[in-house]
Amino acid sequence: MNNQKKTAHLNSLIGKISGKQKLEKQIDEMQSYIMELEVESQKLQRRLEKKEKNTKRAISEKQEAEEKLNAANIKIETLQNEIESLKEEMNNLQDIKFRNIEILYPSKIQNWLLKIQSMRSNDDSLITVYLKPGDLLSNLKNPNRILDDIDEKTQSLLAKIESFTGCILFYDTDSVICEVIVPPFPVRESKWEIGKDFQIEQLKTILEQDFKICILQAHAGESFVGIANTGEFENYRIIKSSVKAKHKKGGFSQKRFEELRNEDISHHIEKVQSEYNKVMDGIENEVDYIIVGGDRELTRLVLKDLNHNLPVIEKPMDNKIEKYNLNNILKNALSCRRYQI
Structure with a gap:
């Protein structure tokens, strides 16, 4: 140990x-x-x-x-x-424009119709399109077929036309002719046809119908109301009032001047409405259309307070209102507008 x-x-x-x-x-x-x-x-x-x-x-x-x-x-x-x-x-x-725009008066439209009617083609290349007011090519039956055959330039220009009566297109797919007619009275049926000639029957029917019309052309201080049938006036009124010209200077004086001018215009509108009621008294049921022209805003003010149910056709009428010029007023109201594309 x-x-x-x-x-x-x-x-x-x-x-x-x-x-x-x-x-x-x-x-x-x-x-x-x-x-x-x-x-x-x-x-x-x-x-x-x-x-x-x-x-x-x-x-x-x-x-x-x-x-x-x-x-x-x-x-x-x-x-x-x-x-x-x-x-x-x-x-x-937008740069595309119509080749020509002109007014065809009743005497001239018949000669134009004969030329359109005489056109013939060996194949189905002539297209006729009727469009009611407000209708478009795309609203037609089988629109793809017609849109394929009509070039974009024509489609664009056709859409630019403002018309209260519709329009009629005469179109050659070989580009020999391309024209649009705005008739004096409305197209009743939208349709299209393609064939060896143009279809003008519906247009002829429109032109040959004997409508009774009221023509209203309004301007500040000078207006016209008339009833026409069978190519002549039955009754009419020329309404003239003293309406001040537009004031060109500024300041308080211009404001007061414009107030007085507006009072003059209101008074003139009342006179036109009064004369309208006189010429339409007892015959309103016989009248088919009111055709209006002149100052568009003033014309609409005249129609605004009138008690009527008649269809209104606006046209670019601006004839001098005198007794010796009544025939021109009527010719303008019954005219067609021709657009060459």
């Missing part, structure tokens, strides 16, 4: 002297630190793997977004080009 104690004591002494215990402690500490590093390394590895997955997904999403962006940019560029083309086309259409 004494020897064993001595040996243990000696070993302890040697260990202390050699630093063995200190080294063992350091080893334990290092192993513990290594384990912590391994745990941290595993955490970092998992984070790295997750980050790599996120990065791959982000790259994939970025590529997808870039593809969509490129597709959107291409679409935008395409649409911009289409818009520019449409703008250019619209500008070109």
Whole structure:
């Protein structure tokens, strides 16, 4: 026992002297630190793997977004080009004008009709289109066929025509003739035909009908109301009033002057309405149309307070109102307008 104690004591002494215990402690500490590093390394590895997955997904999403962006940019560029083309086309259409516009009086329209009626073609190339007031080519039966045959210039100009009576198109697909007639009285049925000649029967019917009409032409201070039938006036009134001219200076005097002018115009409107009631007394049921012209705003003011249910046809009539000029007023009311395209 004494020897064993001595040996243990000696070993302890040697260990202390050699630093063995200190080294063992350091080893334990290092192993513990290594384990912590391994745990941290595993955490970092998992984070790295997750980050790599996120990065791959982000790259994939970025590529997808870039593809969509490129597709959107291409679409935008395409649409911009289409818009520019449409703008250019619209500008070109706006620059298109009628080759000629003229008034065809009753005596002249018959000669024009004979020429249209005499036209013939060896194939189905002559198109006749009747449009009621407010109707468009697209409203016709089978519009795609007719729209394919009529060029865009003609379609554009036809849409520009303002008419209370509709219009009639005579169109040759070989571009020999392209004309539009606005008749004096309304087209009753919208239709189209294509054949070896033009269809003028409905137009002839319109021109040959014997309507009783009231003609109203209004101007500030000078207006006309008349009843016509079978190409002559049965009764008429020429209404004249003193209406001040427009004031050209500014200031208070202009305001007062305009008030007095408006009073004169109101008084003139009342006189025209009174004369209208006189010429229409007892015969309103016999009248088919009121044809109006002159100052459009003034004419509408005259009609506004009149108790009537008659169809109104507005025309660009601006004849001098005198007794010797009555025939011209009637001719203008019964005239057609011709548009050459």
